[in-house]
Amino acid sequence: MTAEIETSLGTIRFRFYALDAPETCRNFIKLAGSHFYDGLPFIRVSPGELIQTGAPREDMTAGPGYTIKAEFNGHLHVPGAVAMHRDRYPDSAGSQFYIGLADLPERDYQYTVFGQVTEGMAVVKKIGELDTNGPDGRPIPYRPLENIYITRIAILEPQGQP
Known part of the structure; x- marks a missing residue:
């Protein structure tokens, strides 16, 4: 199963690691199916x-109203890894997720990797090149100066599957 993220800069597709992060994948699919992510910016x-998105408020303090249990697994933070953002507590992820631009070994086994980009890495890189308000930016650091939005997320079944 894959997710197709349509953004105002292009489309990103990623495959789910459903066997290794089943609850995280179910949560993402549920949120995408309810249009939770539609219209949200990369924050x-x-x-x-x-690059990070999935916060319904731009100050990054809100989520879906609940948290999910961490599912740390053997998938590493390589370019194109899709992982859940969380607060300082492992079981604090909800809706925010990020896509890696590089190897991020300091995040391995600390954040749940639940997918891998299969198409659209050029779009991820384009978003990653946006100018931001920098490390001291307010209300949050590294906020893009240009708003790039998720217009829709579709969940695609494998071909030949119902």
Whole structure:
């Protein structure tokens, strides 16, 4: 199963690691199916590291109203890894997720990787090159100066599957 993220800069597709992060994948699919992500901006671009979205408020304090249990697994933070953002507590992820631009070994086994980009890495890189308000930016650092939005997320079944 894959997700197709349509953004105002292009489309990104990623495959789910449903066997290794089943609850995280179910949560993402549920949120996407309810249109939770539609219209949300990419709220953080950490240059050379990651792009982040999924917060319904731009101050990054809100989520879906609940959290999910961490599912740390053997998938590493390589370019194109899709992972859940969380607060300082492992079981605090909800809706925010990020896509890696580089190897991020300091995040391995600390954040749940639940997918891998299969198409559209050029779009991820384009978002990752946006100008931001920098490390001291307010209300949040590394906020892109240009708003790039998720217009829709579709969940695609494998061909030949119902």
